[in-house]
Amino acid sequence: MAELDEHLVAPSRLRLMTMLAPVTEAEFASIRDALHVSDSVLSKHLGALEGAGYVDRRKGVFDGRRSTWIALTKAGRLALSGHVSALRELIDGVS
Template identity: 65%
Template sequence: MAELDKHLLAPARLKLTTMLTAVSEVEFAVLRDGLGVSDSVLSKHLATLADAGYVRSRKGTYEGRRTTWVALSPKGRKVLHNHVAVLREIIDGVD
């Protein structure tokens, strides 16, 4: 059996990457609000995922204000897919 990915064991990071599968990219504030976490908590999670190569971000301007846009990388998408497959294997073993 394949192994769970250590970067996706934190529920917030798993939810974050799952949210990113639905969009090409999303604004930082939308992720923050969707996860119900503070800016600093989201920043730490994103830094961990970016260091692993799972997400990428870019700075830009939206409606006259500076913002950060976040996207799931192809590597991140593949790792998430594999992580979920392992979770499904584990769950299938439950009576």
């Protein structure tokens, strides 16, 4: 049986990762607003995911203001795929 990834068990982290999966990168404020969390909460989650090697941050300018862009790494995509597989196995076992 596949194992759940300890870095992705928290619902906000899993939602963040699934938001990033279909895009090249997303802007910090857009992620924050979609998750309905504060800057500090999102920063904490990003720090944990960055420490695991699952996301990268890039600073840039958007609409004339400084911004931070977040992207999944290859390791992040693999971890998300494995975690989803483990969740599916768990769900399939429910009768």
